[in-house]
């Protein structure tokens with residue numbers, strides 16, 4: 001257990017509410033609280049065994065400030081694994097800030113973003129992926145997202161990684177012993193045994209990677225791009241999806257010169273949508289930069305809304321777009337369904353699949369669009385109780401492990417010696433240990449917690 005000096009922060013949102021909570025964690029938390037808190041019972045918090053509520057008053061010198069309830073938790077049975085005091089005061093911004101200031105004046109340090117959870121991690125209360133799901137759970141915007149994050153917080157992903165790792169560790173240990181002590185009677189693993197363990201671990205990791213987009217869609221959100229030539233109604237569609245006039249809509253081509261971004265929740269599917277500048281050849285320098293950005297968005301997007309105008313025949317720009325969409329997760333959208341058809345719909349169906357008809361202006365087709373998004377992102381029957389990756393860092397660790405296991409299989413195919421295979425297996429293990437934080441560098445750990453809010 002770490003024995004770090006006390007930190008304090010307001011743990012509830014900085015707004016007006018019934019109750020506000022200020023948390024103190026670390027060495028002498030109760031002694032610090034005792035300097036400003038007087039219990040109605042007259043007892044000191046430092047004498048408390050913990051897990052009791054103590055009613056009393058906070059004082060600024062001789063002046064009473066608020067009536068509060070203090071909760072005491074004793075190490076290691078607390079959120080951080082340290083001694084913790086939580087002061088439940090009335091939820092006023094001035095009041096919470098004042099009580100925090102009194103605590104800081106009496107010996108605690110202000111907590112950095114995520115520092116409480118970081119201490120929990122350092123004290124072995126949770127691993128890095130579980131700590132990350134705390135943040136995912138707090139920012140959940142829907143039932144599926146909250147459920148998925150809660151299951152990862154409960155250790156679904158950690159357990160899965162642990163089980164993959166334990167089979168690889170067994171293998172690595174055997175290979176190392178066999179390589180290091182060639183004279184001893186250590187049985188050589190058969191190629192079949194080696195291959196089976198590696199292939200099974202690889203399959204499990206591939207399974208995790210395959211659910212990444214769906215997991216992200218219900219938790220943190222995925223990138224979505226609205227693309228199409230100028231004037232097909234991209235900005236109008238963006239406004240329909242966001243529910244307000246976010247993008248400028250005009251009849252003049254090239255109005256949206258930059259990428260406009262917004263997060264929307266379509267029936268539980270969270271999309272970070274970019275309304276891109278129309279992709280087209282242009283001499284205008286500013287528009288050119290916008291077009292370039294649009295192409296990048298298109299490349300990165302997990303889902304692409306390719307918009308066409310029903311009232312105009314297909315042009316070269318439309319064909320260019322169809323080409324750009326190749327290999328992407330595309331939803332072809334035929335907009336302006338309220339106008340007469342001039343478009344060759346057969347070509348769009350053939351190249352991009354069954355299109356969706358909407359009128360972005362009137363909102364016709366909106367419900368079907370939400371439904372189709374859920375289908376495309378495969379979140380309809382998505383099992384939120386299974387292990388899943390909920391951020392880019394976790395995905396990268398899995399990809400590193402996957403690559404190393406593929407190298408191991410190639411080495412086996414080439415008939416290379418077990419020590420080469422051992423190096424690949426070690427690399428895979430290292431990547432998985434980085435995911436859970438057991439072997440993550442300080443810089444990685446700091447980066448994870450920097451993304452947290454203060455007070456968590």
Ligand code: GDP
Nearest residue numbers: 230231232233234235236249250336359360361
């Ligand atoms: P963008 O350049 O692709 O972003 O296109 P805009 O959203 O700016 O729309 C271009 C023009 O098409 C505007 O005059 C819109 O009002 C019009 N428009 C957009 N969607 C529809 C629609 O569903 N039906 C009709 N009739 N007009 C639309």
